[in-house]
Amino acid sequence: MSPGSKPTERLxxxxxxxxxxxxxxxxxxxxxxxxxxxxxxxxxxxxPIAVLRTIFSPWVGLGIVLxxxxxxxxxxxxxxxxxxxxxxxxxxxxxxxxxxxxxxFAEEVSVARWAGIALVVAxxxxxxxxxxxxxxxxxxxxxxx
Amino acid sequence: xxxxxxxxxxxxVGSTVTGDLLQSMEMKRHGEVCFxxxxxxAAFSALFRNAYIALAILFMAISFFSFLKLLTVADLSxxxxxxxxxxxxxxxxxxxxxxxxxxxxxxxxxxxxxxGVALLAL
Numbered sequence: 001m002s003p004g005s006k007p008t009e010r011l012x013x014x015x016x017x018x019x020x021x022x023x024x025x026x027x028x029x030x031x032x033x034x035x036x037x038x039x040x041x042x043x044x045x046x047x048p049i050a051v052l053r054t055i056f057s058p059w060v061g062l063g064i065v066l067x068x069x070x071x072x073x074x075x076x077x078x079x080x081x082x083x084x085x086x087x088x089x090x091x092x093x094x095x096x097x098x099x100x101x102x103x104x105f106a107e108e109v110s111v112a113r114w115a116g117i118a119l120v121v122a123x124x125x126x127x128x129x130x131x132x133x134x135x136x137x138x139x140x141x142x143x144x145x
Numbered sequence: 146x147x148x149x150x151x152x153x154x155x156x157x158v159g160s161t162v163t164g165d166l167l168q169s170m171e172m173k174r175h176g177e178v179c180f181x182x183x184x185x186x187a188a189f190s191a192l193f194r195n196a197y198i199a200l201a202i203l204f205m206a207i208s209f210f211s212f213l214k215l216l217t218v219a220d221l222s223x224x225x226x227x228x229x230x231x232x233x234x235x236x237x238x239x240x241x242x243x244x245x246x247x248x249x250x251x252x253x254x255x256x257x258x259x260x261g262v263a264l265l266a267l
């Protein structure tokens with residue numbers, strides 16, 4: 001997006017991009033943690049060395065990095081979007097987690113779960129079409145992507 | 146249901162709600178985070194020295210560990226829908242405390258998502 005484009009268009013693009021990062025970093029981060037804990041550290045002892053070794057193992061480490069990215073991108077998103085907008089829209093992550101669970105952990109996805117996925121997607125679509133910011137933010141004047 | 150599970154659930158929901166409200170309040174006050182060169186790191190390093198943001202992250206950590214502990218005493222099919230309940234509470238508090246204007250479409254969407262998350266845990 002060029003700095004010359006309209007502020008609303010620029011923010012729409014930025015909101016979509018950062019929302020996508022929030023959703024993917026949380027879903028992939030949780031998946032990576034779960035994969036790492038199942039495969040690298042199934043019997044982790046509660047000693048400091050064992051915990052450290054687990055934290056720096058590839059999958060658990062990647063999961064932690066992704067969850068740090070999740071925290072930062074969510075903070076950024078909350079700086080210009082409502083909490084009541086961010087919460088439902090980023091719930092798509094639950095859907096991605098369910099699908100990742102199905103394909104990579106061979107978890108059963110029941111009819112109730114598919115119904116749940118459909119409701120989350122429908123709810124996200126509804127909230128995604130509302131005004132993303134209904135409060136005035138003092139710093140909103142200063143802006144460039 | 147064991148009483149410990151209810152205590153953990155209340156701690157988890159309470160800390161999630163408090164953490165999210167603090168984080169949203171401070172990020173609104175900060176204003177839009179810019180992604181231009183060099184300023185992103187500076188913005189975040191300033192934010193992490195903000196006491197309210199630090200407190201928000203502490204609450205998120207409390208919420209995370211009480212969720213982990215909750216999973217050891219209760220089923221996932223209880224823990225996840227119960228945590229989706231915090232979502233409705235947060236929407237109400239966002240209206241009351243953060244003065245967000247929540248129209249019918251957003252209420253309907255939030256309710257659908259909360260029901261959907263509850264179903265996902267079945």
